[in-house]
Amino acid sequence: MNKVVIDLFNMTKRFNIKTIFAVILVAVLGMATSVSAQNVNVTATLDSTMIFIGGQVDLKLEISQPNNVTINFPLLNDTVTKNIEIVEKGGIDSLNIDNKRLILTQLFRVTSFDSGLHYISPLEFEIIDGESRSIASSNALSLMVVNPFKEVDPEKGMTDIKGPIDTPFKIVEIINYIYLYGGILLALALLIWLYLYYRKNKIDKDTSFKKPKPTEPAHIIALRELDKIKESKLWEHNKVKQFYTEVSNTIRNYIEHRYEQPALEQTSVEILASLKSNNEIDKKSMEQLQQVLELSDLVKFAKFTPLADENGLTLMNSYFFVNQTKLEVIKSLEEEKQIMINNESKE
Amino acid sequence: MEQSVDIRELNERIKNESSFVDLLTIEMNKVIVGQKHLVEGLLVGLLSDGHILLEGLPGLAKTLAINTLATIVDADFSRIQFTPDLLPADLIGTMIYSQKKEEFIMKKGPIFTNFVLADEINRAPAKVQSALLEAMQERQVTIGETTHVLDKPFLVMATQNPIEQEGTYPLPEAQVDRFMLKLVIDYPQKEEEQMIIRHNLAQSFPKASTILKPDDIIRARKVVKDVYMDEKIEKYIIDIVFSTRYPAQYNLEKYEEMISFGCSPRASINLSLAAKAYAFIKRRGYVIPEDVRAVCHDVLRHRIGLSYEADANNITTVEVINDILNTVEVP
Structure with a gap:
């Protein structure tokens, strides 16, 4: 349209108004016809x-x-x-x-x-x-x-590089980093916790293998067990092997808790050797123990049938050994007093 | 009561039959200074018809020990040095053509003897090892189309050099399992070494006397099998072997990941046999837990497969067996 206007302006210089009007009319009509036609x-x-x-x-x-x-x-x-x-x-x-x-x-x-x-x-x-x-x-x-920037005038000479534009800090700018590193830290913390949890469980499992320490003194348990064996009269019922198995187990259990050595996992020879090296037991008690363990081994492993006297002797030696080697706990006056009060109240 | 009489009789019989053990030990000790464990192991192997794998450094009287045993028992002995170019025929023999007779005749190999020292067995290729191990297992050798039964007693003592690994063919687990015992021998004590020097510098080296015949050994083997083993001991052996397979069931969970494979039933059989032989050596007619524990390391050490985790933690089979013996309840 602008071109048309310029053309018209030039034409006004050469033609009179009528002619111009006629030309414009023809052109406008022509355009209108063309556009409206299409x-x-x-x-x-x-x-x-x-x-x-x-x-x-x-x-x-x-x-x-x-x-x-x-x-x-x-x-x-x-x-x-x-x-x-x-x-x-x-x-x-x-x-x-x-x-x-x-x-x-x-x-x-x-x-x-x-x-x-x-x-x-x-x-x-x-x-x-x-x-x-x-x-x-x-x-x-x-x-x-x-152009938002200032025009540089080279005639003013060299100018320094402009510093970074100081913009206000926005949390949005670092939020992605917070998510990323926060996530990594959380994952690490979780891994450490899992490791510690696993380790603790493992230690717990390891320690769970340890035999529980009995609440009662070892000799009390041993004497009670020996009483039971005595009352059951196993050898009289032709259960000699069972009798010797139970007696030797009771004595080995007693040694395990009294001397804190794995007597249940040791052979008779090993038990005697380790007790001997301790030098805590007198000679007579050692002889009694040796008689019990050796005869028990013979009965258990060699089909040996001992005499009735030997059965009695084994049981007696077991009692003697436990009584002679038991660990006496000296009670305080207050404890003694408490026991007396308890006994009186029971009566 | 009748059973106890039997055991007393058996005890007496074994005391009589095993009387040669003391003499044999004395004769062995004349020549072999120290190495009590090696001599005992040889006796256990000999009496229980088993073969022995020996691990130890050179110069520890391995050859001398088995040679002396052969002299004492009046048996034949041969030593085979295993090398990378050894062929099965060099071991068991082959058929060669005789121009004189114009036919193939059999040339027996050095395995046709009573006692064989297979020196550095891991230096020979697998096919030679297999030939030896087959002969050990079957106690017979087939050359050409004929099968030849080997002489009795037949005892193989194979040695392995624990230091060198390059250019060796380590025995596979399945073949190691065929050895009844694996003995590990170490250097002698100071006093023992002093005695060794004196023996070797003397005018004449001590010589063992022949006190037995091979038939005596065969008879003794039968008696060894009669040694009484109580059910409690059998269960103890089974517990020990099972603890190598399922450590967690025996409060040995720490070995759950460290043992890649446990002992085979052959281990149970050999442990029982070796325990009986040990009881016989100790001149007892019955097996006690001490006998089992005495031979346990030698019978089991080559039958437990350790994992890489165990290697990384420097755990050895000896430690595993020690822990097992300290954990499994003695009957």
């Missing part, structure tokens, strides 16, 4: 008429046309004009509307790196209706590109 409307719009240098703005081309007409869009590849570059080119989108018309739109994201007012001349679209071809032009546009 009934095609083309518009070009910009999101913003002003951007900073390097900023981006959307250029939208929109055509309203009848369904039976074919339109060729202008071929824009890299630039719209010399100073306006295309950053992103969208596809042609179509929309059918009720009155057999079609609206086609295409979006271009454009930018400019030259400051100043840039003129975008009307864009031309080719209209093909059957065999006839015509051109429809969009409206012209202008884009103001502003």
